[in-house]
Amino acid sequence: MGVVVNLEGGRGRKSSLEPLIELVSDDLKAVNELIVQRMDSPVALIPQLAGHIIAAGGKRMRPVLTLAAARMCGYTGTRHLALAACVEFIHTATLLHDDVVDESDLRRGLASANAVWGNKASVLVGDFLFSRSFELMVEDGSLDVLAILSNASAVIAEGEVMQLLTTNDTQTGETAYLDVVKAKTAQLFAAACRLGAVIAERPRVEDEALDTYGMNLGIAFQVIDDVLDYSAKQVTLGKSIGDDFKEGKISLPVILAFRRGDDGERAFWRRTLEDLEQTEGDLEHAIHLMARHNALDDSVERARHYGAIARDALGIFEDGPHKKAFNELIDFCIERAY
Amino acid sequence: MGVVVNLEGGRGRKSSLEPLIELVSDDLKAVNELIVQRMDSPVALIPQLAGHIIAAGGKRMRPVLTLAAARMCGYTGTRHLALAACVEFIHTATLLHDDVVDESDLRRGLASANAVWGNKASVLVGDFLFSRSFELMVEDGSLDVLAILSNASAVIAEGEVMQLLTTNDTQTGETAYLDVVKAKTAQLFAAACRLGAVIAERPRVEDEALDTYGMNLGIAFQVIDDVLDYSAKQVTLGKSIGDDFKEGKISLPVILAFRRGDDGERAFWRRTLEDLEQTEGDLEHAIHLMARHNALDDSVERARHYGAIARDALGIFEDGPHKKAFNELIDFCIERAY
Numbered sequence: 001m002g003v004v005v006n007l008e009g010g011r012g013r014k015s016s017l018e019p020l021i022e023l024v025s026d027d028l029k030a031v032n033e034l035i036v037q038r039m040d041s042p043v044a045l046i047p048q049l050a051g052h053i054i055a056a057g058g059k060r061m062r063p064v065l066t067l068a069a070a071r072m073c074g075y076t077g078t079r080h081l082a083l084a085a086c087v088e089f090i091h092t093a094t095l096l097h098d099d100v101v102d103e104s105d106l107r108r109g110l111a112s113a114n115a116v117w118g119n120k121a122s123v124l125v126g127d128f129l130f131s132r133s134f135e136l137m138v139e140d141g142s143l144d145v146l147a148i149l150s151n152a153s154a155v156i157a158e159g160e161v162m163q164l165l166t167t168n169d170t171q172t173g174e175t176a177y178l179d180v181v182k183a184k185t186a187q188l189f190a191a192a193c194r195l196g197a198v199i200a201e202r203p204r205v206e207d208e209a210l211d212t213y214g215m216n217l218g219i220a221f222q223v224i225d226d227v228l229d230y231s232a233k234q235v236t237l238g239k240s241i242g243d244d245f246k247e248g249k250i251s252l253p254v255i256l257a258f259r260r261g262d263d264g265e266r267a268f269w270r271r272t273l274e275d276l277e278q279t280e281g282d283l284e285h286a287i288h289l290m291a292r293h294n295a296l297d298d299s300v301e302r303a304r305h306y307g308a309i310a311r312d313a314l315g316i317f318e319d320g321p322h323k324k325a326f327n328e329l330i331d332f333c334i335e336r337a338y
Numbered sequence: 339m340g341v342v343v344n345l346e347g348g349r350g351r352k353s354s355l356e357p358l359i360e361l362v363s364d365d366l367k368a369v370n371e372l373i374v375q376r377m378d379s380p381v382a383l384i385p386q387l388a389g390h391i392i393a394a395g396g397k398r399m400r401p402v403l404t405l406a407a408a409r410m411c412g413y414t415g416t417r418h419l420a421l422a423a424c425v426e427f428i429h430t431a432t433l434l435h436d437d438v439v440d441e442s443d444l445r446r447g448l449a450s451a452n453a454v455w456g457n458k459a460s461v462l463v464g465d466f467l468f469s470r471s472f473e474l475m476v477e478d479g480s481l482d483v484l485a486i487l488s489n490a491s492a493v494i495a496e497g498e499v500m501q502l503l504t505t506n507d508t509q510t511g512e513t514a515y516l517d518v519v520k521a522k523t524a525q526l527f528a529a530a531c532r533l534g535a536v537i538a539e540r541p542r543v544e545d546e547a548l549d550t551y552g553m554n555l556g557i558a559f560q561v562i563d564d565v566l567d568y569s570a571k572q573v574t575l576g577k578s579i580g581d582d583f584k585e586g587k588i589s590l591p592v593i594l595a596f597r598r599g600d601d602g603e604r605a606f607w608r609r610t611l612e613d614l615e616q617t618e619g620d621l622e623h624a625i626h627l628m629a630r631h632n633a634l635d636d637s638v639e640r641a642r643h644y645g646a647i648a649r650d651a652l653g654i655f656e657d658g659p660h661k662k663a664f665n666e667l668i669d670f671c672i673e674r675a676y
């Protein structure tokens with residue numbers, strides 16, 4: 001019981017993304033309309049395929065960050081709508097290319113675009129969305145915005161290549177893992193948040209605070225995502241686990257279990273994740289080893305650390321509903337683990 | 339003999355890309371250095387893989403178009419160097435993604451990046467080069483330039499998806515083929531040329547003339563490329579032919595032979611290109627059918643038409659070495675067929 005109270009931070013209810021979404025719900029509706037409108041093309045496969053992955057859609061967390069950051073910074077115009085759509089297009093393009101990359105068959109429970117339409121279409125429609133995103137930015141007309149998102153895009157691509165190199169390599173340490181997470185996931189969170197301060201023309205200190213918030217929120221989010229792939233909670237929710245294990249992804253729980261394990265355990269990790277020689281019961285054994293070494297709980301502790309940095313970064317903003325909801329988002333990202 | 343004279347247009351020597359390259363050779367050297375410098379990354383696989391495909395490099399035709407167009411328009415600054423590098427990065431990213439797409443094993447006689455490093459790396463390094471290209475444009479700081487190249491990128495991606503849909507479909511007609519060629523190939527030629535007028539701040543009429551030149555040169559170039567894939571000349575040069583046939587690409591020579599053929603011939607095209615049921619001798623038979631219906635020569639005639647439009651578009655520019663070399667480039671693109 002004590003453990004449960006500790007894990008849930010003593011709160012009576014689970015934290016949620018909802019408060020932030022509610023604060024920007026009208027804006028988000030406009031962004032969703034803009035997304036549908038701007039992913040259109042006379043080449044029918046493009047809206048079909050893009051619509052499939054955008055509808056599967058998930059939580060629209062990244063565009064919500066842009067919308068809410070702009071509002072928290074006192075922005076009253078409409079530029080944040082197109083830029084939130086840009087951020088979602090870049091994210092969707094990354095997902096489509098990641099489908100090729102990870103040979104994943106399922107994403108968010110729906111058949112991946114890749115499985116339905118093939119590698120080729122996923123690559124090309126991703127390219128289209130990526131280009132369309134830059135067209136939207138050019139229409140917005142701010143070189144500052146273009147600099148932020150073109151840089152983020154290059155860093156994301158670098159992160160994806162880095163991940164390719166660390167996959168199946170049990171030598172990968174926590175630093176290399178973090179470098180990938182920062183580049184591949186957290187950079188877009190940071191960019192999405194910063195855009196709010198940039199279009200509201202807020203001072204540099206607020207731009208940097210939102211950058212720090214987004215970066216550390218993104219790290220926490222990805223670490224928990226990696227924990228969930230080995231989590232009993234996912235199983236009880238009917239979600240699949242073990243995708244990372246199947247692919248031989250060297251995520252933080254693996255790194256901790258590997259470093260804390262003995263020679264026999266390391267041989268197990270090498271066989272299953274480097275050589276990808278996996279048999280029945282291996283995933284269960286991996287989870288067992290992680291439990292033995294507290295790898296999942298300690299990964300969550302690491303995530304809490306980044307969450308704490310994110311929270312303190314927001315300290316310079318005035319208290320209010322947006323700041324409150326941004327803070328609750330940190331809790332939500334971490335409490336997903338339970 | 340009469341035929342040979344006719345085909346070579348009565349000229350004593352073959353036309354070449356060289357005069358244009360010579361006119362911008364110092365600029366091109368600077369562009370090549372910039373390319374090496376800006377494709378660098380701490381993630382070593384990126385310069386390795388990008389370097390492989392950029393070194394294989396071909397003729398640098400697209401950046402040369404930008405450099406020469408800028409000079410013909412009287413531009414005396416240095417912005418054209420970075421923008422020529424942008425154009426080459428976009429082209430290279432497209433090649434890398436095309437490698438995934440076409441499952442081609444060989445490009446320009448070297449092992450394709452895809453064959454050496456795999457699909458995943460080709461997609462991601464392509465993404466990196468594409469993002470890097472936008473970073474270079476943002477550094478240049480012109481929204482006009484960004485609009486031209488972000489639009490070109492979106493159109494190219496649309497063209498690639500269109501091509502995906504026409505591949506293996508013998509119902510594809512000449513108009514649909516042209517739509518793909520314009521989007522996939524000619525759009526970047528047009529953008530590369532236009533950039534010269536834009537940075538030289540020339541009047542709209544010159545911008546449009548270079549756009550028309552590039553678009554029609556690009557169409558002529560691609561039509562001849564498609565002819566060469568069935569051409570005896572390629573065989574005598576030791577180059578491989580039949581890649582398009584193997585993939586079931588519906589190119590102009592196929593379209594003409596199919597439309598001019600009888601029921602039995604159409605059944606042959608359907609079996610080989612739609613069902614991809616190919617046996618020994620099929621490629622030779624395809625070439626035989628093309629010869630029967632004059633499909634290759636008439637494709638070259640079509641290319642000449644686009645070449646003529648390109649030539650007339652340049653009429654508004656003053657005579658001089660650049661205009662002369664641009665005109666020779668049209669001849670070169672077409673005479674490659676012989």
